[in-house]
Amino acid sequence: xxxxxxxxxxxxxxxxxxxxVLIRRNAIVVFMCxxxxxxxxxxxxxAFSRMHGNLDGQIIAFFTMVVAAAEVVVGxxxxxxxxxxxxxxxxxxxSLMKL
Amino acid sequence: MxxxxxxxxxxxAATAADPIAKIDAPKIEYGxxxxxxxxxxxxxxxxxxxxxxxxxxxxxTQMFLSAVALIAAFAAVVALAARGYGTTRAxxxxxxxxxxxxxxxxxxxxxxxxxxxxxxTFAERRLDPEQHGNRxxxxxxxxxxxxxxxxxxxxVKAGFTTTEVFPLLLFAVVGMLVFPAANxxxxxxxxxxxxxxxxxxxxxxxxxxxxxxxxxAVKYFLLGAFASAFTLFGIALLYGYAGSMSYGTIAxxxxxxxxxxxxxxxxxxGNDALLLVGSALIVxxxxxxxxxxxxxxxxxxxxxxxxxxxxxxxxAATKVAAFGALLRILYVVLPGLRxxxxxxxxxxxxxxxxxxxxxxxxxxxIKRLLAYSxxxxxxxxxxxxxxxxxSGISSVLFYLxxxxxVTIGAFAVVTLVRDAGGEATHLSKWAGLGxxxxxxxAVFAVFLLAFAGIPLTSGFSGKFAVFKAxxxxxxxxxxxIGVISSAIxxxxxIRVIVxxxxxxxxxEGPTVAVPSPLTMTAIAVGVAVTVVLGVAPQYFLDLAGxxxxxxx
Numbered sequence: 025x026x027x028x029x030x031x032x033x034x035x036x037x038x039x040x041x042x043x044x045v046l047i048r049r050n051a052i053v054v055f056m057c058x059x060x061x062x063x064x065x066x067x068x069x070x071a072f073s074r075m076h077g078n079l080d081g082q083i084i085a086f087f088t089m090v091v092a093a094a095e096v097v098v099g100x101x102x103x104x105x106x107x108x109x110x111x112x113x114x115x116x117x118x119s120l121m122k123l
Numbered sequence: 124m125x126x127x128x129x130x131x132x133x134x135x136a137a138t139a140a141d142p143i144a145k146i147d148a149p150k151i152e153y154g155x156x157x158x159x160x161x162x163x164x165x166x167x168x169x170x171x172x173x174x175x176x177x178x179x180x181x182x183x184t185q186m187f188l189s190a191v192a193l194i195a196a197f198a199a200v201v202a203l204a205a206r207g208y209g210t211t212r213a214x215x216x217x218x219x220x221x222x223x224x225x226x227x228x229x230x231x232x233x234x235x236x237x238x239x240x241x242x243x244t245f246a247e248r249r250l251d252p253e254q255h256g257n258r259x260x261x262x263x264x265x266x267x268x269x270x271x272x273x274x275x276x277x278x279v280k281a282g283f284t285t286t287e288v289f290p291l292l293l294f295a296v297v298g299m300l301v302f303p304a305a306n307x308x309x310x311x312x313x314x315x316x317x318x319x320x321x322x323x324x325x326x327x328x329x330x331x332x333x334x335x336x337x338x339x340a341v342k343y344f345l346l347g348a349f350a351s352a353f354t355l356f357g358i359a360l361l362y363g364y365a366g367s368m369s370y371g372t373i374a375x376x377x378x379x380x381x382x383x384x385x386x387x388x389x390x391x392x393g394n395d396a397l398l399l400v401g402s403a404l405i406v407x408x409x410x411x412x413x414x415x416x417x418x419x420x421x422x423x424x425x426x427x428x429x430x431x432x433x434x435x436x437x438x439a440a441t442k443v444a445a446f447g448a449l450l451r452i453l454y455v456v457l458p459g460l461r462x463x464x465x466x467x468x469x470x471x472x473x474x475x476x477x478x479x480x481x482x483x484x485x486x487x488x489i490k491r492l493l494a495y496s497x498x499x500x501x502x503x504x505x506x507x508x509x510x511x512x513x514s515g516i517s518s519v520l521f522y523l524x525x526x527x528x529v530t531i532g533a534f535a536v537v538t539l540v541r542d543a544g545g546e547a548t549h550l551s552k553w554a555g556l557g558x559x560x561x562x563x564x565a566v567f568a569v570f571l572l573a574f575a576g577i578p579l580t581s582g583f584s585g586k587f588a589v590f591k592a593x594x595x596x597x598x599x600x601x602x603x604i605g606v607i608s609s610a611i612x613x614x615x616x617i618r619v620i621v622x623x624x625x626x627x628x629x630x631e632g633p634t635v636a637v638p639s640p641l642t643m644t645a646i647a648v649g650v651a652v653t654v655v656l657g658v659a660p661q662y663f664l665d666l667a668g669x670x671x672x673x674x675x
Contacts (some may be wrong), residue, residue, distance in 0.1 A: 031363070038356055045349050054345055061352035065359050072363035080368055081359075084309050088355065091316045095348055098320045102327050102344050106337045109270045115345070118338040121424045121491075 030071035037064035051103045051113040055096075062092045152216040155208060155223045158196040158231055163297045165192030169290030178283070185289035186246045192293060193242060196300075197235040204228050204670075213674040219369050220310045222451070225670030227304035229520050230447040234440050237527045238296045240648050241436035243641040244535050245288055250636040251330070251545075257282035261430045261538065262328045263336075270333040285328055291321040292436070299440050303447020307368040308358040308405075311448060315354065315408070318444060319347050322437055329430040331545030339428025346421045350411035357404025364397040370456045371675050377459040402457055406464065409452065412445035413501045416475040423486075426494035431546060434490060435534030438497050439527035446504055446523055450516060453508065455673050461511050468509045472601055475502030476608040484615050489537055489548045492615065493530075496574055499612050500526055506605050507589030510596030517671030518588035521664055525573075525581035525656045532649020533570040535642055539563055540633050547633035550619065555628025560635040564623045566650055571620055573653045575613040581656030588664065 037060060044057030066085045073081025107113045153160065165188055172184050203223065206212065213224035221227075248258040262285040265278035298318025305311040327340030362368055365376040375381040377398065411418040426434045457464060479499025486492040504526070507519040540547050540556065540563070547553070557564035573580035586609065590602045656663055 034359075038352075041352070042349075045345075051341060051345065055348070058345070058348045058352055061349075062355060065352065065355040068356065068359040069362065072359065072366075075363070076366040078366065080309075081362060084358075084362070084368070087309060087313060091313065094316065094320060098323055099344050099348065102323060102337070102340045105266065105327060106341050109334060109337060115341070118341055120335050120338055121427050 027071045027075050030074075031068055034064045034068035034071065037061075037067065049114050049116050051106065051115050054115060055099050055103065059092060059096070062088055062095075149218045151218075152223075155203060155214075155216045156221065157199040158203070158235070159221075159297060159300045161196040161199060162192050162235075162293055162300065165189065166290045166293035166297060169293060173287055173290065181286040182246075182248075182284060185286045186242070189242050189289045189293055190239065193235050193239040193296070197232060197239070200228055200232045200235060204232070209670050210672070213672070215306050215371075215674060219371075220307055221301065221304045222306040222370075222674050223304065224674035225672050226447060226450065226516060226520060229667060229670035230303045230443055230523065231300050233443050233520075233524045233527060234296065234299050237439045237443065237531055238292065238299075238436065240528070240531050240535075240645045241432065241440065242289070242292060243645040244432035244435060244531070244538065245292060247432070247538070247638060247642045249639040250538060250541065250642070255280050255282060257284075259330060260284060261330055261432050262288050263330050263333060266328050270337075288325060288328060291325055294318075295321040295325070295436075296440070299444035302444040303451060305448065305451070306370050308361060308370075308373075309368050311452075312351070312355055312358055315351055315412070315448075318441070319351065319412075322433070322441070323347065325433045325437075326425060326429040328433070329428070332428075335428040336430065339425045342428075343421055343425040346411070350408050350418065353404045354408025357401045357406075357408065360397045360401030361405065364394065364401060370451070374456050374459065374675065377457060379459070398460070399463065402452075402460060402464070403467075405452060406449070409445055409449040410471065413442055413449065413504075414498050415471055415501045415505060416478045416498065417471075419475070419478070419498045419501075422498055423491045423494040426497070427488060427490045427548070431490065431534050431538045435531040438493070438534065439531045442497070442501065442504075442530075443523045443527050446508070446519060450508060450519060451673060454511070454516065455675055458511070465509055465511065468505065469598070469601065472502055472505045472509060473604055475499070475505060476605055477502075477611075480608040480611040483612065486615075487550050489550055489553065489619075490534075492550070492619070493533060493537075496612065496616075497530065499608060500574070502608070503586060503589055503605060506593045506598065506601050509598060509601075510589075510592040512592060512596045513671050514588075514592040514668075515596055516673070517664070517667040518585075518592040520670060521656075521660070521667040522585035522589050524663065524667070525585040525652070528649050528652035529570050529573045529581060532646050532653070533567065533574070535645045535649065536563060536567045536570065538642065539636050539638060541636050542631075542633040550622065552629070552633050553619065554622050554626040555632065556635070557624035558628050559632070563635050566646060568620045568623065569650055569653060571616040573657070575616040576609050577613075579654075579657045581653045581660070584656055584660035584664070 041057045041060035045054050048054050066088050069081040069085045103113060169185055169188055176184050208223050209225040209228045215222050248260045251259045264283045266285055268275035268278050295318045298314045301314035305314050323340055323344040326343050327337050329336030365373040414422040476499055479495050479502055483492055483495035486495060504519055504522050507515050573582035576582040576586040590605055594602045
């Protein structure tokens with residue numbers, strides 16, 4: 025199969041993730057959409073790695089996974105603490121600082 | 124490249140003779156990387172301190188450790204610069220991952236000094252009244268305890284403090300030191316996350332107004348993660364375009380001067396869509412970090428909600444690091460593309476300066492006001508960035524050094540003005556402050572004048588340098604718009620000064636806390652740098668001029 029198709033799939037997944045971030049209202053779902061975007065990047069890296077015949081892209085994919093894991097640790101901690109103090113993880117409810 | 128040839132990259136035929144022997148050990152220049160290594164070492168020791176040192180002595184241990192690490196790292200930067208690593212011996216270290224050159228060393232020095240000053244404001248424990256006989260700082264007693272709950276009261280009663288903020292600060296500094304020095308896209312991305320993640324956590328740790336603090340952290344985190352995902356996709360596209368992560372190689376491919384085109388690259392190298400979209404996404408991620416319009420939405424909320432010492436540190440040091448990385452991307456990787464990025468950046472500069480200055484006028488909260496002011500300043504600095512000349516680099520370096528100390532000093536003053544609910548950040552409460560505490564109001568006025576760019580302050584020298592560079596770089600219309608938006612911005616800075624000195628103090632107004640020598644030092648350093656860079660800027664302009672050459 026032509027590796028370019030994987031790039032189209034990566035772009036599609038990235039767009040779905042970005043759309044999800046913009047339209048979903050639950051902080052956890054928004055965060056999952058961000059993770060989907062990171063995974064789309066990984067797919068693009070691996071597809072490009074295959075096209076170029078060098079390993080850089082695959083190595084970056086591992087780094088991205090580690091970074092995404094670190095982001096989950098920090099992000100869930102913050103979202104859970106918000107949820108525990110407000111009993112809601114909606115990003116619309118978090119509006120104490122509106123002008 | 125055929126499928127078998129590709130497979131041979133990660134599989135070996137059973138008969139192949141010991142391919143492992145061909146792998147060379149990486150060569151790491153520990154001496155040239157010592158500033159980063161010192162800080163990361165201290166951060167790791169800081170975590171061990173959290174685990175093994177008794178609770179009552181943690182605060183002093185952590186503060187001492189962090190201060191020593193930052194001072195030692197700064198000494199290492201100065202030593203490297205003195206031995207010529209910023210000019211004649213500039214080079215690329217760590218197998219192409221990190222560049223040690225003039226801009227990198229200058230910005231690392233600036234970041235380390237601002238972090239040291241920021242550390243003093245983090246460690247301040249005399250502003251809030253003592254609770255249950257324990258001195259308290261600006262950070263939550265126990266971050267995991269729900270605000271207002273019984274467990275929080277227990278934590279406060281037991282005198283807990285979140286001393287983890289010191290290692291978090293050091294980790295953020297590590298990322299910031301690497302960010303402007305990164306010489307390949309992977310290092311850039313990892314450094315971006317290394318300094319962002321601790322900042323997200325620090326934002327959530329305020330002792331007072333915890334709901335607002337947590338809200339700020341969630342906003343910063345979600346938007347920051349969103350922006351870094353865009354950066355990563357941009358990195359993927361640039362890697363696809365050039366077949367390499369290294370800045371130098373990508374620049375050669377962009378310029379079209381690459382020596383030998385491998386057949387594997389023939390598909391993608393001619394594809395300008397990959398290059399244009401990829402570089403636009405990376406630059407977008409960096410513009411988010413510097414808080415340029417239209418990627419500025421997070422700035423006012425996060426600056427307002429975060430604990431004020433964190434806001435000061437974040438506003439100063441993040442901006443330095445992110446502009447450093449932006450400069451390197453635009454001047455080292457994409458100079459061949461400057462006819463494409465300059466028009467776009469023109470637009471960004473114009474809206475950033477105008478939106479920052481105009482929206483700031485309507486603000487009623489001092490921290491939000493300073494946040495919009497920082498957006499306007501991002502626009503001024505960007506005006507120097509798009510000059511695309513050597514003086515553009517040096518003027519931006521100088522501006523960043525000047526701006527970061529003013530910012531951290533101004534936020535340190537904000538921590539002093541307090542009422543029963545903690546910091547009194549609403550502007551109406553600042554009325555008549557100059558009559559009650561003339562010294563604090565005068566110091567804040569100096570910072571505001573520096574923000575406004577009045578002569579004899581560092582703000583004027585910095586603005587003059589970037590506007591001069593922009594005009595020489597052929598962006599004279601930008602300079603005109605920059606001066607106009609400076610005038611608009613001057614209006615609200617002067618308004619605050621008038622409010623402090625020429626209106627009647629309210630009877631129930633805030634009090635000015637007497638800080639410990641820590642915050643006093645932070646503010647004094649801010650004032651000293653502001654005045655020195657304003658009155659006698661030439662030495663520092665020369666220094667920035669010498670440092671203004673990137674290694675490639």
